[in-house]
Amino acid sequence: MKQLLLLMSTIWCIGSYGANSYDNPDTIIVARDGTGQFRNISEAIEVCRAFMEYHKVIYIKKGTYKEKLIIPQWLTNIELCGEDRNKTIITWDDHANINKMGTFRTYTLKIQGCQITLKNLTIENNAPKLGQAVALHTEGDQLVFLNCRFLGNQDTIYTGNARTRLYFRDCYIEGTTDFIFGPSTAWFERCNIFCKANSYITAASTPKDVVYGYIFNHCSITCAEGINKVYLGRPWRNYGYTLFMNCSLPAQIVPEGWHHWQKERENTARYMEFANTGKGADTSHRVLWSRQLSPKEAKAITLSKVFGLHSEWVPDF
Numbered sequence: 327m328k329q330l331l332l333l334m335s336t337i338w339c340i341g342s343y344g345a346n347s348y349d350n351p352d353t354i355i356v357a358r359d360g361t362g363q364f365r366n367i368s369e370a371i372e373v374c375r376a377f378m379e380y381h382k383v384i385y386i387k388k389g390t391y392k393e394k395l396i397i398p399q400w401l402t403n404i405e406l407c408g409e410d411r412n413k414t415i416i417t418w419d420d421h422a423n424i425n426k427m428g429t430f431r432t433y434t435l436k437i438q439g440c441q442i443t444l445k446n447l448t449i450e451n452n453a454p455k456l457g458q459a460v461a462l463h464t465e466g467d468q469l470v471f472l473n474c475r476f477l478g479n480q481d482t483i484y485t486g487n488a489r490t491r492l493y494f495r496d497c498y499i500e501g502t503t504d505f506i507f508g509p510s511t512a513w514f515e516r517c518n519i520f521c522k523a524n525s526y527i528t529a530a531s532t533p534k535d536v537v538y539g540y541i542f543n544h545c546s547i548t549c550a551e552g553i554n555k556v557y558l559g560r561p562w563r564n565y566g567y568t569l570f571m572n573c574s575l576p577a578q579i580v581p582e583g584w585h586h587w588q589k590e591r592e593n594t595a596r597y598m599e600f601a602n603t604g605k606g607a608d609t610s611h612r613v614l615w616s617r618q619l620s621p622k623e624a625k626a627i628t629l630s631k632v633f634g635l636h637s638e639w640v641p642d643f
Contacts, residue, residue, distance in 0.1 A: 358389035422457035433463035485510030504529035528559035530566035539567030579606030
């Protein structure tokens with residue numbers, strides 16, 4: 327009898343833990359008001375099956391979700407889609423000087439998985455200006471961000487792994503210092519970059535053997551009132567790569583355009599521009615170690631070429 331009960335208990339456990347009603351391509355709905363299947367985004371992420379071969383949407387209704395989130399490495403093909411970009415907000419408030427936390431633990435959202443899409447969402451780190459405070463921290467490959475807002479101050483977006491590919495389209499990104507930084511290859515298309523302080527927009531740390539770093543195409547740089555001294559970027563590591571092409575640059579961009587961070591990086595940093603417009607696009611006083619691309623060079627820089635170096639992938643949105 328005891329053996330029978332033990333067998334029945336084992337079967338029940340296998341059935342209850344092995345089955346998951348969310349192991350399918352259906353959409354999961356998250357709503358703070360209780361009208362969805364979950365009230366927290368973390369709960370919806372938790373029920374997704376590892377290494378899914380189908381596309382799974384987590385639809386997030388309007389509301390403010392105070393959550394510190396991780397999309398783990400074993401999750402793929404997930405889309406987090408907000409109901410309204412300005413009213414579907416994921417927020418947290420860690421900064422680097424809380425208990426000596428350091429920059430890389432301050433994220434609001436960390437994406438370790440690959441083939442993840444974010445759409446119509448606000449990702450915010452609303453910590454006070456007391457240190458680095460990351461809103462988005464990426465580690466996965468083939469990540470897509472469509473019509474999203476990224477709000478913060480210093481270090482808003484950290485693209486944390488070399489040889490990973492990120493695509494931002496129609497996004498709003500704001501910050502103070504080095505607020506787009508890291509070693510990844512990232513393409514920003516039609517994004518609005520909003521500078522909240524006299525400082526540096528980018529801090530690329532592209533490795534020497536990685537061909538492309540940050541590419542801003544048809545983007546608009548804007549500044550808060552009272553701002554008058556903004557650099558396009560400075561190299562966090564020796565071979566940092568950043569290109570602004572077909573962008574609108576305001577008068578607040580300093581005539582030099584770029585800063586070396588450390589003098590010796592003038593010999594290795596890869597900083598370029600092409601066909602930008604606006605009062606900040608005058609290149610006659612740019613630093614001598616930056617480059618202006620020729621039309622032929624610029625034409626060769628395409629999504630398929632930039633993202634197809636080690637495997638074929640072009641975002642199709």
